[in-house]
Amino acid sequence: MEDSPEESRGWGAQAWAQLSAVRQRSPLIQCITNFVSMDLMANTLLSAGASPAMVHSLHEIPDFTPNVQALCVNVGTLTDDWLPAMKSAAELAVRLGKPWVLDPVAAGASGFRLRACLELVGLRPSVIRGNGSEIIALSKASVGPTKGVDSSHESTDAVEAAKSLAQASGSIIAVSGAVDIVTDGERVVGAQNGVAMMQRITATGCSVTALVAAFVAIDPLHAFEATASALSIFGIAGEIGMDMAKGPASLRMHLLDSLYGLDQATVLRRVNIINLP
Amino acid sequence: MEDSPEESRGWGAQAWAQLSAVRQRSPLIQCITNFVSMDLMANTLLSAGASPAMVHSLHEIPDFTPNVQALCVNVGTLTDDWLPAMKSAAELAVRLGKPWVLDPVAAGASGFRLRACLELVGLRPSVIRGNGSEIIALSKASVGPTKGVDSSHESTDAVEAAKSLAQASGSIIAVSGAVDIVTDGERVVGAQNGVAMMQRITATGCSVTALVAAFVAIDPLHAFEATASALSIFGIAGEIGMDMAKGPASLRMHLLDSLYGLDQATVLRRVNIINLP
Amino acid sequence: MEDSPEESRGWGAQAWAQLSAVRQRSPLIQCITNFVSMDLMANTLLSAGASPAMVHSLHEIPDFTPNVQALCVNVGTLTDDWLPAMKSAAELAVRLGKPWVLDPVAAGASGFRLRACLELVGLRPSVIRGNGSEIIALSKASVGPTKGVDSSHESTDAVEAAKSLAQASGSIIAVSGAVDIVTDGERVVGAQNGVAMMQRITATGCSVTALVAAFVAIDPLHAFEATASALSIFGIAGEIGMDMAKGPASLRMHLLDSLYGLDQATVLRRVNIINLP
Numbered sequence: 001m002e003d004s005p006e007e008s009r010g011w012g013a014q015a016w017a018q019l020s021a022v023r024q025r026s027p028l029i030q031c032i033t034n035f036v037s038m039d040l041m042a043n044t045l046l047s048a049g050a051s052p053a054m055v056h057s058l059h060e061i062p063d064f065t066p067n068v069q070a071l072c073v074n075v076g077t078l079t080d081d082w083l084p085a086m087k088s089a090a091e092l093a094v095r096l097g098k099p100w101v102l103d104p105v106a107a108g109a110s111g112f113r114l115r116a117c118l119e120l121v122g123l124r125p126s127v128i129r130g131n132g133s134e135i136i137a138l139s140k141a142s143v144g145p146t147k148g149v150d151s152s153h154e155s156t157d158a159v160e161a162a163k164s165l166a167q168a169s170g171s172i173i174a175v176s177g178a179v180d181i182v183t184d185g186e187r188v189v190g191a192q193n194g195v196a197m198m199q200r201i202t203a204t205g206c207s208v209t210a211l212v213a214a215f216v217a218i219d220p221l222h223a224f225e226a227t228a229s230a231l232s233i234f235g236i237a238g239e240i241g242m243d244m245a246k247g248p249a250s251l252r253m254h255l256l257d258s259l260y261g262l263d264q265a266t267v268l269r270r271v272n273i274i275n276l277p
Numbered sequence: 278m279e280d281s282p283e284e285s286r287g288w289g290a291q292a293w294a295q296l297s298a299v300r301q302r303s304p305l306i307q308c309i310t311n312f313v314s315m316d317l318m319a320n321t322l323l324s325a326g327a328s329p330a331m332v333h334s335l336h337e338i339p340d341f342t343p344n345v346q347a348l349c350v351n352v353g354t355l356t357d358d359w360l361p362a363m364k365s366a367a368e369l370a371v372r373l374g375k376p377w378v379l380d381p382v383a384a385g386a387s388g389f390r391l392r393a394c395l396e397l398v399g400l401r402p403s404v405i406r407g408n409g410s411e412i413i414a415l416s417k418a419s420v421g422p423t424k425g426v427d428s429s430h431e432s433t434d435a436v437e438a439a440k441s442l443a444q445a446s447g448s449i450i451a452v453s454g455a456v457d458i459v460t461d462g463e464r465v466v467g468a469q470n471g472v473a474m475m476q477r478i479t480a481t482g483c484s485v486t487a488l489v490a491a492f493v494a495i496d497p498l499h500a501f502e503a504t505a506s507a508l509s510i511f512g513i514a515g516e517i518g519m520d521m522a523k524g525p526a527s528l529r530m531h532l533l534d535s536l537y538g539l540d541q542a543t544v545l546r547r548v549n550i551i552n553l554p
Numbered sequence: 555m556e557d558s559p560e561e562s563r564g565w566g567a568q569a570w571a572q573l574s575a576v577r578q579r580s581p582l583i584q585c586i587t588n589f590v591s592m593d594l595m596a597n598t599l600l601s602a603g604a605s606p607a608m609v610h611s612l613h614e615i616p617d618f619t620p621n622v623q624a625l626c627v628n629v630g631t632l633t634d635d636w637l638p639a640m641k642s643a644a645e646l647a648v649r650l651g652k653p654w655v656l657d658p659v660a661a662g663a664s665g666f667r668l669r670a671c672l673e674l675v676g677l678r679p680s681v682i683r684g685n686g687s688e689i690i691a692l693s694k695a696s697v698g699p700t701k702g703v704d705s706s707h708e709s710t711d712a713v714e715a716a717k718s719l720a721q722a723s724g725s726i727i728a729v730s731g732a733v734d735i736v737t738d739g740e741r742v743v744g745a746q747n748g749v750a751m752m753q754r755i756t757a758t759g760c761s762v763t764a765l766v767a768a769f770v771a772i773d774p775l776h777a778f779e780a781t782a783s784a785l786s787i788f789g790i791a792g793e794i795g796m797d798m799a800k801g802p803a804s805l806r807m808h809l810l811d812s813l814y815g816l817d818q819a820t821v822l823r824r825v826n827i828i829n830l831p
Contacts, residue, residue, distance in 0.1 A: 028425045036592040036608050038313040042479035047525050052479065053383070053425030054313050057356040063387035063420065079611040106607070110617035143617065148582045148607030200814065202596035202606065247811025248601050257524025260477065305702045315590040319756035324802050329756065330660070330702030331590050334633040340664035340697065534801025537754065 012271035015229035016264050018215050023049030027069035027217035029210060032056045032086050034076025034105065037206035040252070041072075044207040044234075047260040050214040058085040065092045070217035071100035072210045073125075075107075075116060076149070083116055090123040099126040099216045099223060102171075103209040106149045108137025121169050126216055126223045128165070129174040129209045132158035139165040150199070155181050159188060159276070172223050174212065176205055180231040181276070184224045191228050192272040193235025198255070200248040208234040228273050236270045237262060289548035292506035293541050295492050300326030304346035304494035306487060309333045309363050311353025311382065314483035317529070318349075321484040321511075324537040327491040335362040342369045347494035348377035349487045350402075352384075352393060353426070360393055367400040376403040376493045376500060379448075380486040383426045385414025398446050403493055403500050405442070406451040406486045409435035416442040427476070432458050436465060436553070449500050451489065453482055457508040458553070461501045468505050469549040470512025475532070477525040485511040505550050513547045514539065566825035569783035570818050572769050577603030581623035581771035583764060586610040586640050588630025588659065591760035594806070595626075598761040598788075601814040604768040612639040619646045624771035625654035626764045627679075629661075629670060630703070637670055644677040653680040653770040653777060656725075657763040660703045662691025675723050680770055680777045682719070683728040683763045686712035693719040704753070709735050713742060713830070726777050728766065730759055734785040735830070738778045745782050746826040747789025752809070754802040762788040782827050790824045791816065 028051045033041055038054055045052040055064050065071065071093045073086045093100040102125040104117040117138060121128065130138070132153030137143070139161035155177025162173040166185035175181040180191040198204045211234050215226040234255075240262075241254030305328045310318055315331055322329040332341050342348065348370045350363045370377040379402040381394040394415060398405065407415070409430030414420070416438035432454025439450040443462035452458040457468040475481045488511050492503040511532075517539075518531030582605045587595055592608055599606040609618050619625065625647045627640045647654040656679040658671040671692060675682065684692070686707030691697070693715035709731025716727040720739035729735040734745040752758045765788050769780040788809075794816075795808030 030425075034608070035312050035589050036596055039316055039479060039593055042313055043526065043529075046477045046479060051425050051427050053386075054311070054354050055383075055386070055425075056354060057389060059357065059389040060355075060387040063389070067386075068425070077608050077610060078614075080613065106609075109607075109609070109621075110614040112611060112613040112617070148584075148605050148609075148622070150605050200600045202593060202600060245811075246808075247814040249597065249807040249810035249814075252597075253526040253530060253807060254523075256526035257522075260524040260526075307702075312589050316593055316756060319590055320803065320806075323754045323756060328702050328704050330663075331588070331631050332660075332663070332702075333631060334666060336634065336666040337632075337664040340666070344663075345702070530803040530807060531800075533803035534799075537801040537803075 011273040012268040014225055015232055015271045016267040018219055018226055018229045019233055019262065019267065021218040022214050025218055026051050027214055028053060028067060029070050029072055029213050029217060030055055030065060030068040030089065031072045031210055032089060033072065033074035033206060036076060037074065037203035040203040041207045041210045043256055044259065045210055045214055047256045048211055048214055056082060056085050058088055061085060061089045061092060065089050066096060068098065070098060070213040072213040073100065073120060074103040074105060074206050074209060075113065076105040076206060078113060078116055086120060087123060090120060090125070094124055099220045101125055101127045101129065101209055101213040101216065103206055104128060104130050104134050104138055107134040108143050109148065111143055114141065114143050125171045127172040127174060127212055127227050128169065129176065129212055131176050131205065135165060135173060135175050136161045151177065155179055163188065172227050174227050174231060176208070182224060182228045182231065187224065188276040189228050190274050190276045191231040191235060192274065193232045193270065194238050195242045197242065197248055197251050198238045201252045232271045232273055233262065233267065236267065239270065288550040289545040291502055292509055292548045293544040295496055295503055295506045296510055296539065296544065298495040299491050302495055303328050304491055305330060305344060306347050306349055306490050306494060307332055307342060307345040307366065308349045308487055309366060310349065310351035310483060313353060314351065314480035317480040318484045318487045320533055321536065322487055322491055324533045325488055325491055333359060333362050335365055338362060338366045338369060342366050343373060345375065347375060347490040349490040350377065350397060351380040351382060351483050351486060352390065353382040353483060355390060355393055363397060364400060367397060367402070371401055376497045378402060378404045378406065378486055378490040378493065380483055381405060381407050381411050381415055384411040385420050386425065388420055391418065391420050402448045404449040404451060404489055404504050405446065406453065406489055408453050408482065412442060412450060412452050413438045428454065432456055440465065449504050451504050451508060453485070459501060459505045459508065464501065465553040466505050467551050467553050468508040468512060469551065470509045470547065471515045472519045474519065474525055474528050475515045478529045509548045509550055510539065510544065511536070513544065516547065565827040566822040568779055569786055569825045570821040572773055572780055572783045573787055573816065573821065575772040576768050579772055580605050581768055582607060582621060583624050583626055583767050583771060584609055584619060584622040584643065585626045585764055586643060587626065587628035587760060590630060591628060591757035594757040595761045595764045597810055598813065599764055599768055601810045602765055602768060610636065610639050612642055615639060615643045615646060619643050620650060622652065624652060624767040626767040627654065627674060628657040628659060628760050628763060629667065630659040630760060632667060632670055640674060641677060644674060648678055653774045655679060655681045655683065655763055655767040655770065657760055658682060658684050658688050658692055661688040662697050663702065665697055668695065668697050679725045681726040681728060681766055681781050682723065683730065683766055685730050685759065689719060689727060689729050690715045705731065709733055717742065726781050728781050728785060730762070736778065736782045736785065741778065742830040743782050744828050744830050745785040745789060746828065747786045747824065748792045749796045751796065751802055751805050752792045755806045786825045786827055787816065787821065790821065793824065
């Protein structure tokens with residue numbers, strides 16, 4: 001731990017204030033996401049106090065998107081019939097000044113997917129959260145050897161790619177890994193919460209992206225800080241869950257229960273966010 | 278509790294008889310439902326002893342729907358390519374004298390969704406189950422301010438809307454909430470089982486609608502009573518689950534385990550259904 | 555138990571070697587599967603040490619499928635827009651010498667579904683895994699009375715159908731049931747692990763098919779043995795899970811935890827695979 005106690009207390013107090021606001025205001029988060037993640041993503045948002053709505057029909061966006069507090073777009077099981085709704089919802093969110101968050105799942109796994117992700121990046125998401133391989137693929141705009149949806153890069157390998165992408169896109173970039181990295185192109189912080197076994201549960205990455213959307217929804221002018229808080233809070237829920245877990249499936253359950261039950265003292269004590277050079 | 282012991286014993290005995298019949302006959306329930314709910318809905322039906330089948334291709338309905346005991350249609354993640362199969366299956370179910378149940382998720386959230394729901398209501402579902410906001414939207418046939426899929430109305434605020442809708446549609450109407458309301462347009466009962474935390478688990482509403490379909494499947498001539506029983510039984514499973522739960526995710530697990538294990542004494546003791554004015 | 559201790563030890567050692575290889579090499583398994591099963595299938599593969607990727611867009615197959623170690627195709631929620639991608643991925647897998655596994659869910663439930671399954675069988679899957687009713691439907695190429703996705707036949711009733719189908723298709727055939735049957739058209743073995751309550755959890759059948767894909771991925775020249783091992787390993791995880799379970803939902807959790815934690819001594823002691831006449 002290289003951060004001073006003061007700094008950590010600052011982040012902890014901020015994360016607690018943001019989580020409390022999510023619980024009080026219960027922001028409505030529209031999720032256009034992949035089929036694998038829908039259950040865990042909705043339950044993550046509910047456990048955090050937010051209100052999820054999986055609405056992806058192009059015909060509903062003009063009526064529905066104006067009522068939401070944030071939008072989460074995830075390309076995990078992308079087909080071309082879903083892309084117009086993703087773009088339409090993102091464009092409307094931007095026009096209405098609502099934050100939206102992009103999860104570029106497996107961005108480098110095919111030309112089709114990479115092009116779709118780059119089009120979405122061009123629609124100015126507030127935040128882009130991916131793993132190291134995804135952020136590097138977006139930054140280089142290249143298709144590469146792939147481990148599917150899993151990363152073949154450490155998040156720390158992706159710091160420069162993340163900074164470039166942040167500068168080029170104007171988005172906050174978050175890179176998940178052993179340390180979660182968040183950058184706005186200048187500032188870089190590392191959120192050092194979470195446990196390795198979370199990678200053995202499908203859709204944890206997708207779900208933390210939705211949690212980022214909920215945190216940014218209640219504090220859109222501080223998207224950088226809200227992103228770091230959401231990553232740390234989700235990681236803490238995993239840490240506490242891990243104390244009770246006997247494997248990935250019980251960790252999944254205890255993580256959600258812990259997210260629901262997180263109290264102020266625990267958040268203040270455990271948030272571990274540090275400045276990185 | 279305003280009901281007499283006799284009345285409660287009557288409902289309890291009836292609910293137990295219906296649950297026992299579901300377990301013995303294992304009715305095949307075709308579910309055309311949203312992506313978020315499929316896992317929990319299928320597991321709810323299996324835990325209750327029924328046999329779920331998520332079959333939504335228009336091409337299969339002529340072969341498949343004649344073999345089912347009931348149909349459950351849920352518009353949660355509606356797109357226009359799914360609507361023809363929903364309508365075709367509902368029409369065939371009605372023609373064959375099979376019960377079908379409608380879950381008008383977020384009916385008032387967009388014009389597209391409201392029109393689709395009203396078309397489905399016109400196909401004479403045996404039962405419509407929604408939350409207060411959904412039933413009010415259907416009854417008024419209006420799009421309104423929305424909390425997405427969550428209700429901004431108490432179920433008890435929706436009693437008059439439910440009675441009107443029952444009279445207009447010929448369907449049994451169920452309204453979920455702190456008290457679950459069931460009406461056929463004249464009679465009104467309140468099923469007072471369940472716990473508040475069930476609203477923090479995605480797809481519990483969708484799943485209880487499927488359970489209603491299973492109960493109505495085995496007792497189609499008493500759809501009013503079967504609907505109240507199913508709501509009460511699901512609520513009891515939640516109550517028992519809550520005794521063991523530490524949060525929404527463990528409640529989800531214990532609810533299903535409890536539904537699977539419910540015994541006669543527990544059902545008779547806990548069913549809490551009362552007549553309402 | 556009719557097998558000799560030596561024989562059982564042989565199967566146990568082989569199953570352990572294959573599970574260990576899955577954990578070490580973490581094969582990338584492309585799953586084109588139904589909506590109900592995606593969560594449990596992905597989590598099953600992750601708990602076993604494999605890397606799942608739910609990728610089903612026709613546009614991605616040329617870029618993506620060459621990078622995977624095996625393909626799993628499951629027709630559970632089939633519509634005609636999904637079939638071209640299933641066929642294209644299967645054809646490419648065969649052309650590249652990669653194993654692929656077919657799960658013909660509810661094959662006999664409609665003419666549409668049966669034709670689709672027979673077309674897929676014609677693309678020479680390495681393994682076909684179904685329940686008794688599905689394998690009989692494929693073998694007879696006939697639509698019949700259906701219990702939806704559940705079997706109305708015991709696996710042992712389907713042995714002759716399985717042998718015929720293996721001979722006609724060139725695929726290994728696995729039939730799930732109280733005893734899981736595996737045949738290459740000549741040899742027949744029975745994998746006698748697992749517990750009955752697994753049938754009360756949706757998508758366990760789909761998920762063991764994906765596990766078969768992972769095992770065949772690391773030992774494609776021994777697809778017969780790898781299939782039997784995967785069935786046995788999944789069954790053992792269920793047996794251990796059952797010791798802790800209070801119902802189907804907790805069994806689901808404990809099964810995945812147990813799969814993740816399985817050790818050599820347990821596998822050697824519990825694998826129960828016998829030769830059948």
